[in-house]
Amino acid sequence: AAGVIQSPRHLIKEKRETATLKCYPIPRHDTVYWYQQGPGQDPQFLISFYEKMQSDKGSIPDRFSAQQFSDYHSELNMSSLELGDSALYFCASSLKSGTDNNEQFFGPGTRLTVL
Amino acid sequence: AQSVTQLGSHVSVSEGALVLLRCNYSSSVPPYLFWYVQYPNQGLQLLLKYTSAATLVKGINGFEAEFKKSETSFHLTKPSAHMSDAAEYFCAVRLGGYNKLIFGAGTRLAVHP
Numbered sequence: 396a397a398g399v400i401q402s403p404r405h406l407i408k409e410k411r412e413t414a415t416l417k418c419y420p421i422p423r424h425d426t427v428y429w430y431q432q433g434p435g436q437d438p439q440f441l442i443s444f445y446e447k448m449q450s451d452k453g454s455i456p457d458r459f460s461a462q463q464f465s466d467y468h469s470e471l472n473m474s475s476l477e478l479g480d481s482a483l484y485f486c487a488s489s490l491k492s493g494t495d496n497n498e499q500f501f502g503p504g505t506r507l508t509v510l
Numbered sequence: 511a512q513s514v515t516q517l518g519s520h521v522s523v524s525e526g527a528l529v530l531l532r533c534n535y536s537s538s539v540p541p542y543l544f545w546y547v548q549y550p551n552q553g554l555q556l557l558l559k560y561t562s563a564a565t566l567v568k569g570i571n572g573f574e575a576e577f578k579k580s581e582t583s584f585h586l587t588k589p590s591a592h593m594s595d596a597a598e599y600f601c602a603v604r605l606g607g608y609n610k611l612i613f614g615a616g617t618r619l620a621v622h623p
Contacts, residue, residue: 428610437600437613438554451610485553489609499611501546501554 397421399488399502407508408476416471416505420488426450427469428499429461430485438485444469476509483507512537514601516614523621529573529588531617533601536582543584544602544611545575554600560584571595596621 400419408414420427426445430438431454440453444463455461458476463469467488473480483506487499517532535541545557558569565577575586584601601614 426609430611437615438611440610440612443610453610487554487611498556498559499609500556503553506551 399486399500401484401486401502401505403505404503405506405508407510409510410476410478412476412509414473414476414507416473416484416486416507418469418471418486418488418502420467420469420486421500424488424490424500425467426489426491427463427467428487428489429455429469429471430487432483432485432504433479434482436482441471473507478509481507481509512541512603512612514543514603514612514614516599516601516617518617519615520618520620523591523619525593525621525623526590529586529591529595529619531586531599531601531619533575533584533586533614534582535584535601535603537603542604543575543577544604545569545573545584545586546600546602546613547571548598548600548616550597557586557599591619591621593621593623595619 402417428443429441432438441455442461443451447463459473461471483504485504486502489499513536515534543560546554557573558567560567560577568574573588598616598618600616602611
């Protein structure tokens, strides 16, 4: 079965640079979530989209932005990168946001290292 | 506000021994509760979930969890640990109308021979 695809899997950037992370949800899934997991930390919710509209927002810095496109893939754009942005970024997808029992399926993550 | 607390950041068991990973939740409404496993350098895999059906939930790899409302707990158990169970385990809560997951701090399970 098709899973959530994230690219790139690894990314190394310098401070103050920009980065774009991509997420391709499971086919027919209409909701995408982004989570950030720092070293030794639990995943923290950043932002989610349902049918290309932002549906919820968590602890996402103003330097970050995200969107969901017409094909339901999503991109997380990160600017003015800081050392503290080094983390594993997960994307998850689900079907029919707001429906009980909808399960989130996680991608393998993108490991971002800021030097 | 919803939250989960995982007691014990590290748990070590012998192969074949009982695995018990503790999770307590806080929620003002009936919660949806999940257990995820994360192997080194990998993503999150769903072990099991509670969605207000049966209070005893069976998951993959022989794991199960029991929802106890009176104790606000959702502990994860496995009767006999296997070396391959060594991983990080996260308990998470989701409010029905808001779909973001709120994770606990995680418990690292070590299994020794």
